[in-house]
Amino acid sequence: MQAQYKILMVDDETDLEQLVRQRMRREIRSGKYAFVFAHDGLDALEVLGQNDDIDLVLSDINMPRMDGLTLLEKIPDVDTDLRSVVISAYGDIKNIRAAMNRGAFDFVTKPIDFDDLRMTVERGLQQLEMWRDATASRDQLQALQSELDVANRMQQSILPKSFPQTDQYEIYGSMVPARNVGGDFFDVIRLEHGKVGIGIADVSDKGIPAALFMMSSRTVLKGSALSYEDPGKVVTLANEQLQDGNEAQMFVTLFYAVYDPATGLVRYANGGHNPPLIVHQDGSSTTLPLTGGVALGVMPGLEFEVDEAVLQPGEALVLYTDGVSEAENLDNEEFGMDRLKTVFADSPPASARATNDAIFAAVSEFAGDRSQSDDITCLVLRRTGP
Secondary structure, eight states: OOOSEEEEEEOSOTTHHHHHHHHTHHHHHTTSEEEEEESSHHHHHHHHHHOTTOOEEEEESSOSSSOHHHHHHHHHHHOTTOEEEEEEETTOHHHHHHHHHTTOOEEEEESOOHHHHHHHHHHHHHHHHHHHHHHHTGGGTTSHHHHHHHHHHHHHHTSOSSOOBOSSEEEEEEEEOOSSOOOEEEEEEEOGGGOEEEEEEEESSOHHHHHHHHHHHHHHHHHHHTTOSSHHHHHHHHHHHHHTTOTTOOOEEEEEEEEETTTTEEEEEEESOOOOEEEOTTSOEEEOOOOOBOOBTSOSSOOOOOEEEEOOTTOEEEEEOHHHHTOBOTTOOBOHHHHHHHTTSSSOOSSHHHHHHHHHHHHHHHHTTOOOSSOEEEEEEEEOOO
């Protein structure tokens, strides 16, 4: 049976091939993926020359003879449509950034978390399919709506599709894109010592430029989060990377927090984003204080402060973009913070997904038939255990 996708894995660790075949056996047996292996960049180029049907390259960075960064530079000479994902040591932001500059779509860290690998591979292949579709129909991509459709699909492709749910906490998020595509995104990042990072962002501008800057911002946030545990340092590093070479002068508002399930402690930094809410067990809501940060990508040399709060069991931290608070009805009224706070006044959140769904239902009912000009995005973290 011919596999749906063919993946080349490049790594000098001899036991990785057996591990991948064992951990990905379900996908291999079902015919979803077929794997071929190479042990360094030179071997990889030889394999690519002999196989013109490879869809995705997973490559380690540090290898003998030819390293992963050099391989990334040579891949476009073989096939401009190939998508690449790099495998790097935890926190190796310098090499990760270099890999992104050489065309890598995403990265995973060692030791490999195969759940994360699966999601990363799926996102890479989704983008590949979108690129193939766009290439096949590029002569028809003249109308504005076609451009917005591509941007919308790019935007949706990087959002998490599955969320952690443990006996201590649960997370759920979703986005309803506007007719005019903006640049909202959210992400959930597994960290060391059982902690989890959550972020939500809104890129300036709309259309293809916003979608591209959004994808870059998401990658920068993930790399920064794996480099530092302190949220202030994460946002500071992200700002420096986004500001560097930002010739389009775009910017992104960003809220990023690190949650410790053992204590309920939320430490966060806010780069000009809407202040999240803590929804209490009785249905009342508290707005998290701002930390004084401005949007990312505006200027270099900024330091972002950190604040903290503690989630009690049953409480939910609600992250949202201004597509929620500024949603308009047919009378040009905005949904506003007061309405957002009253969503749970009579029915406190029962789960992260229920919290998210209640907000979307309230905004939809308020807006009625009014088309929205901005994405509506929420990400909810709820503490479930003591």
